[in-house]
Amino acid sequence: MRDWHFNLVLDAPLTEEQRDIMNGSDRIAEGGLGLAERPGYSRFICVVRADTLTAAIAEALSRIGDVPGAFIRSVELDEIALDENGMATPAVIPAPPRLEEDTPVS
Numbered sequence: 718m719r720d721w722h723f724n725l726v727l728d729a730p731l732t733e734e735q736r737d738i739m740n741g742s743d744r745i746a747e748g749g750l751g752l753a754e755r756p757g758y759s760r761f762i763c764v765v766r767a768d769t770l771t772a773a774i775a776e777a778l779s780r781i782g783d784v785p786g787a788f789i790r791s792v793e794l795d796e797i798a799l800d801e802n803g804m805a806t807p808a809v810i811p812a813p814p815r816l817e818e819d820t821p822v823s
Contacts, residue, residue: 720764721773722798725781727759728790735784744780760793770802 731739731752739745739752751762761781767773774792781787794802 718766718768720766720801721770722794722801723763723765723770723774723777724793724795724798725761725763725774725777725789726791726793727761728788730754730757730759731784731787735787739784739787742780742783744783747780750777750780 731754749763749765753760753762761777763773763777765773765777767776778789781789794804
C-alpha cells in the first residue's frame with residue numbers, strides 16, 4: 718500500500734450544516750482529507766493510503782459521502798499530485814514552450 722495524492726473538487730461550497738456534519742464525522746476525522754475553500758470554490762486535498770489510485774479515490778468518495786449534499790464535480794491531479802504519485806512524465810506534463818530565442822531563424 719502507498720499514499721496517493723489527488724484533489725476532489727466539490728460542485729458548490731459547503732453549507733454551514735454540511736461543515737458541522739463533516740466536523741462531526743469520525744470517518745473524515747481519520748485523516749488524509751483536508752478541506753480547502755475560497756469564495757465560490759471548495760475542494761478536498763487528499764492523501765489516502767491504498768493499493769491503487771482508484772481504490773484511494775473510492776475510499777475518499779465514500780468518506781465524503783457521509784456529508785449529505787456534498788457532490789464531487791471532479792477528481793484532479795495537479796502537478797504536485799502527479800509528482801508525488803510518481804506519474805510526472807513528459808507524456809503527462811508537457812515540457813514548457815520553447816523561448817523565442819531558441820526557435821531557429823529561417
